[in-house]
Amino acid sequence: MNKNSENISGWKRFMKSLTKAHELGTEEDIMLDHDYDGIKELDNVLPPWWLYGFYITIIISIFYYFQVFYNSEEYSQAEEYAAEVAQGKAEVEAYKAANPELFNTDNIVAFNDEENLAKGKELFTTKTCFACHLNDLGGSIGPNLTDNSWILGGDVKALFNTITNGGRPGKGMIAWESTITREERIQLASYIISMQGTSPANPKTAEGDIIFPVEEVEVVEEVIEE
Ligand code: HEC
Numbered sequence: 001m002n003k004n005s006e007n008i009s010g011w012k013r014f015m016k017s018l019t020k021a022h023e024l025g026t027e028e029d030i031m032l033d034h035d036y037d038g039i040k041e042l043d044n045v046l047p048p049w050w051l052y053g054f055y056i057t058i059i060i061s062i063f064y065y066f067q068v069f070y071n072s073e074e075y076s077q078a079e080e081y082a083a084e085v086a087q088g089k090a091e092v093e094a095y096k097a098a099n100p101e102l103f104n105t106d107n108i109v110a111f112n113d114e115e116n117l118a119k120g121k122e123l124f125t126t127k128t129c130f131a132c133h134l135n136d137l138g139g140s141i142g143p144n145l146t147d148n149s150w151i152l153g154g155d156v157k158a159l160f161n162t163i164t165n166g167g168r169p170g171k172g173m174i175a176w177e178s179t180i181t182r183e184e185r186i187q188l189a190s191y192i193i194s195m196q197g198t199s200p201a202n203p204k205t206a207e208g209d210i211i212f213p214v215e216e217v218e219v220v221e222e223v224i225e226e
């Protein structure tokens with residue numbers, strides 16, 4: 001036997017010790033008595049490589065248990081979770097404080113230039129708004145967005161707010177804050193404003209008690225009546 005073949009047989013022996021595989025051709029020795037509708041079972045040992053992995057996890061778990069539960073008296077999963085949530089919230093607050101212009105709704109002004117309105121129109125389709133409000137904004141699952149009756153308000157800030165935070169719970173209008181950028185939400189709100197007073201093919205009956213824009217004539221009449 002030269003050195004090379006010794007190495008190979010050493011390697012083979014090592015591999016065999018890791019699998020403890022039963023010699024091929026001698027399956028009869030480890031065949032179990034059961035016969036499951038013609039299916040027979042061999043009583044193979046668990047492969048040592050797998051068992052070692054299992055033993056390692058047991059050792060780690062004991063170490064982990066003592067490490068976590070005995071070394072640090074104050075540790076609890078609930079506290080760790082609460083601490084991480086608090087940290088996350090603090091980071092969000094810090095980000096908001098550092099970028100007030102991104103979160104302040106007081107400074108929102110509707111676009112009225114063609115480019116931004118065209119972008120709003122495009123977003124209305126690509127962001128699936130049309131699925132519930134229809135392409136002409138006449139409304140189906142969601143309300144008609146061309147009339148001046150609003151459930152949640154029809155000025156640009158109210159529209160922005162609805163798109164950002166969604167409608168009333170359970171009504172189907174989700175919050176889009178995480179999927180549509182602030183700029184795009186303003187473009188959508190502006191596009192909706194630009195569609196005020198248009199005549200959709202099948203307008204849904206007006207919903208909501210907030211009237212906006214209030215027609216000037218009505219205001220004048222009210223003043224006169226008083
Ligand atoms: C799954 C259906 C659905 C989708 C998609 C949807 N909406 Fe809505 N939307 C609704 C419903 C339902 C309401 C009514 C909410 C309520 O009653 O509180 C609503 C309400 C609104 C309102 C307020 C209307 C009012 O009278 O105050 C606006 C504005 C609006 N949606 C814009 C959008 C925009 C912009 C998109 C796309 C980014 C969109 N919606 C996508 C279903 C939808």
